[in-house]
Amino acid sequence: MTNEQQTNRPAAGFSIRTFFLGAMLLLIATLSLPLLLAGSHLMDRNIKEMGGELLHSKLLALLEPVERRYETLYRVGLEDSLVHRKEIKEMALAEFSAYRFRDSGSVFVLTPTGDILLSQLLSDSTDPHFLNLLARLNSADPDERIVAYSNEIGQQLAAFEYYQPWDSYVGLSIDHDELFAPKYLFLKINLMVLGAVLLVAALFVYGLQRLLIKPIIQLNHYAGHGFDDEQAKPPQAGFIMELATLRDSLVNMVATLQHRAREAAEQVKIISRREAELAAEREQLAVTLRSIGDGVITTDTTGRVILLNLVAERLTGWSQQEAQDRPLPEIFHIINDRTGEKHPNPVDKVLQTGLNVELENHTVLISRHGSRYHIADSGSPIRNFNSEIIGVVLVFRDVSEAIHTEAELLKAKKLESLGVLAAGIAHDFNNILTAIMGNLELARYLLGPQHQASNLIEEGTKASQRAQGLTQQLLTFARGGAPIRQAASIAGIIRDSADFVLRGSEVSCRYEIPHDLKLVNVDSGQISQVIQNIIINAREAISGSGTITVSCRNLGPVKKMPADEYVEIKISDSGSGISREEQGKIFDPYFTTKEKGSGLGLAVCHSIIAKHHGKISVESAPGQGCTFTILLPVANSAGIPAEADDRPAPAHNLSRRILLMDDEEMVRRVAARILQQLGCQVQETTDGEAAISAYRQAREEGQPFDLVIMDLTIPGGMGGKEAVKEIRRLDPQARVIVSSGYANDPIMAEPEKYGFDGVISKPYLLKDLEQVLANSKPKPQEQQP
Template sequence: MVYILKERTGMKGNNRRSGIVFLGDIPWGTHICQLYSGKDDLLEILAPYFRAGLENNELCMWIASGTPEENEISGAMQKVMPDLDEYIKKGRFKIIPYDEWYLINNEFDAERVMALWDKVLGQALADGYEGIRAAGDTAWLQKKHWESFRKYEEAINGVIEKYRMIAFCAYPFKKCEASEVLDVIQNHEFTVIRQDNEWKVLGSRLFKKEERKLDEAEKKYRMVVDNSSDIIFSFDTSGKVDFISPNIYQLLGYKQEDVTGGDWLQLIHPDERESIRNNLSNVAENELRPRYIFRVLKKDGNIAFMEAISRFIAGSEGKTAYMVGVIRDITERRRIEAELEKTERLEMLGIFAGGIAHDFNNMLTPILGNIGLLKIRHSSRKEEKELLEEAENAGRRAKELTHHLLTFARGGEPVKKPAKTVKLIKDSVNFALHGSDLKPEFLIQKDLWQTEVDSGQINQAISNIILNARQAVKGGGLITIRADNAVVRQGENGLKEGRYVKIGIQDKGPGISEEHIGKIFNPFFTTKKGGIGLGLSIAYSIIKRHDGAVTVESETGRGTTFNIYIPASSNGTKTEETAKAFYEGKGNILLMDDEEQVRNTMGRVLMHFGYSVSFAREGREAIDLYSKALNSKDPFDAVIVDMIIPGGLGGKETAVELLKISPGARIVVTTGYSDDPVISDYKKYGFAAAIPKPCSVDVISSVMHGVVKGRRD
């Protein structure tokens, strides 16, 4: 409520000039505040306020927060008081940092600060001053200090009228939430605020006891309410809405008249009304500020998540008269929190899955390596070759399984290469639908942009979504696969601005219920009997690692559409295809691995292709062998190091030491974490090449041929 200030100037007492034109004279014991929007607002009030105090023989004190700076205050004061420096020199005007007055070790102690004021006032009166004129900027105030500082301000109200002191508190308006603004206004005799370039004064209900009626609260806080992004409300003990701010229309779609006079609980989702009603009935009067998070029904039928902070205001004889508070729309915040929680769960699963995949890849290396050697040695024997190929295919399927698990591995990155996007999409879909009664319908834009991806991972992501549709749709039919070029705005679907290939997968199945649609990407969430619940979470993780996004739209009874966004290549990339080949070689190789079976198998493969091989179990042993051989007649042409050696020096650390000894050393890294960044960007770490496990005979042969040949050339 805006009060006419002449009512204040007529009060009895030892009035003092405030120096502020629109305030006039004020008595000792006045406790006022300003909600300022910027430095200029603050200085416009403070300069004449302090000038009047200095001219009235008052000790002036400014508790500064660093905004504005001390020299800015002095500069503003000097414009209206040329002799300010003389006042400062005599100690009549003091500027004190907040962390020397309000805080000790970043903690606020109200009793200590009250005692300080008492001490300073006693000394000022003894020194001949009329009293104290103080001002303090609360820009330093942190959330953790708010409640104790609010109570301190309440305590000031109870004692300041007994002292020859005027207190002026400045609060940065933009830092205060709506409920905090209410606290500020209630804890001061009146509040100064600029609105539409005009200074206004808000009176406090605590200082005008005869104006306690509930309907006047709306007028009192009108300026705050109209400028708040939160909904401000009040209702009586029966739950009848007495007031609700007009911005309910922007947030929920209701007009004020739709809600005022009705039961406010009718806005809340039916599933939560009773629990909130029960909770409110148990809240202690006056003291507690209950905080609730709940769902509300918007006018258009959608659901929004809201957070309410409220306070009961006591009526006569201690009975609860009404409840006031603010409601904030936290729908977007909840979405972001859910996204972060989902990501954290995936990362935790990734750590677990990565460890399993690493060990599994180490076990597969001797299996696939020995099968590969046997195939070479028995290539002319048809029956044995067929048996070996069958065993090899089973091993490759196991390798694909570990690749799926490594999608979750922490730090695992896609090994991106230029891809034929259209072929990749069609191959993935046809493979996933093979043997089913569903038919794909491809609607692919002409001149679809190319992508640079890990083809195996993208194949897996698309296949998992297709398999999800395949399990949902019964009785055959079509699955529509669209692929289009898309230009995305910044922030759309959580993406960066840029060019994307958008892949849409649409089925006409039963759809996903509202209850389940927010959980479908959670690891292990499934509604299918016997399902594991990893397919969609793996797809989600893969696309995220490609800096893309996956969205889902579904309507019960009408089907589901998944949209995948993959960044398009920024240049005209060409795809590469390589054929298997075996290369004979010659050279001296040092092989370091802590697994005996891996050492034996890889050593056997290297020797088969003509290399001499020495073995080490961990990095220190490898460094010692390399150093001794370096000055001999038969130094090592290349070193193969396993990246992770439990209890010993691993591959990256070993490479650093070897390159110190011999800057030209040719070092190849190998690891069961086949999606590790070291594999995809091995040169960055000083390696000449990388061999991901499980490694086939042809890969070992071709990589080592290139490495050793490169050294000899």
């Protein structure tokens, strides 16, 4: 028997038989018990009334002889004779004492005051049962003459009379159970009859279940499960008369249904297997098409869309359900990117030629939502087993990223080439500026501020500084490495950068810079590039004339920032503003809202500020302008006024022996003159090998150099990078400064990693060399070995 059959079989604790038996017994009990209770109550009342009357009549019968005796005394005139009256009373009490009514009936005589003249059951006047009986007698209704009371034996029923001659209550008492014995016999007989009726009912229900209900249940169970379980056996025993015929008919019907079910199951298996094969093929085809990385569209021979895969849905903007049965040009809208002309329908060409076709270059797919994708496409005919064309399949892919990447690679190569060119020009230009600015600085220092040529020298110096700014722009463009950070006043960088960008435009710049603004540790060129990029964007955002506001202030610690102090720079414009959506993208590479923008400006700004361990953010709303906020760590030096005078003061006690190595004669000459003017002894060399030889010879002669200033790059010879290693081997305590017009070399950013003690960038001025000397101490004279 299967689990399903066991589950569907009627539960052992409940069946129709149980329900029917319970209902019948409940019905019999419902009908019998009220009658039994009513009869019991009626018998109680009748027995009590009839028993009371019987007891009362027996009591009167007992008192009747006593009455006759008293009447006799009246007739003979002896009614006043106490002797005779006492004798009658004693005789009567003796007769009463010997009288028995049935088994438990006896006579009692009690005075109203509580004296017991005669009683078989009550002997103590203090007994609670006696007191209870006396109270009932005294309070009883004279017409009732029947009381119920209890004693030590049990419940009693008594009929009484107040007998005037004795001034006492005379009563006949009998046990309650003896008086009501017929009732109990009646109840016993009725309960026995009720039990017999219930037993007969149970036997009837059992027989009904055995002969009728159980066979019907078996037939029902077989009809429900025999169809599903061919091993199920038909019920055999217990079927009589019409039930046996019904069983035979049901068995034949089940057998017929089982045979037909087997045939239907075989057909279902065949159909299911074929459907599963077809579903698997369709699923495999659908999964394959949807998993293809290219877009796929199939059409019928009329050019109406049949299927789109996921990539095609994404590129066209149409879902499979929306595009089905629509003409292909409505879904697949392609144009020539250069001419803007609409491409002919590729399906028509495939159907006309019966060959594979490919789209021309510069084909753009315009999606349903207006997005544009550069695509590469091919169309092929779909043929049936008879090689008849039944449709067309188009396979296309988005090549926008590839085209964009190719363009960006080309742009990067151009930028790299321009960067190399810019670095070379800047290097040579810096060497020239070093000679020009160095000689001007030296001339101004020698002549003094009162000389009539001082103003001319000042103008030449300013012109050279502007040329230095242009050179710095070239270096910034060519630079890609880490920043060369030095303590600097950010106020001067801001003013120079903003004025340079806004020169000749209708936009002016308003500065709010406090005089106590602290120094920052920055690469001046890179920070200048940041300021210029932001000012350029602000200028372009303002239509016509307007004002850009640059404000600065000192800040203490900033949440989630590492440094203890910062300088905050805010650059605000009154332009059109930036939407909230664009604010989250403006620092992303290649993101731009300009038609001809590269999308690199703000990305470079973000990178530069991050390398300076600072932070840059933007706040804006459409139509309300834009504010860029920059945080830069404060340098370890104390703050200086933003407009501090940078004119070098005469140096004192800077006498040093210096080895100067540079391949440019004009640079060596001016640097040597400045150093000599500062009180130093200078020996010049042109390359690293000569510098190593000069340093070794000076040590051997006992006159070592206090400081070595070496050019980083020597074309065709040993530069500072290689020479410093040899000098360190000769003298681990040597102080070596690297100098170069190339600012993108990593050595200039982290000179200590390469063996140098410091860095000085070209073009350098008198104050720069003076600062280098101030930071170096003269070495003690070494003794000759």
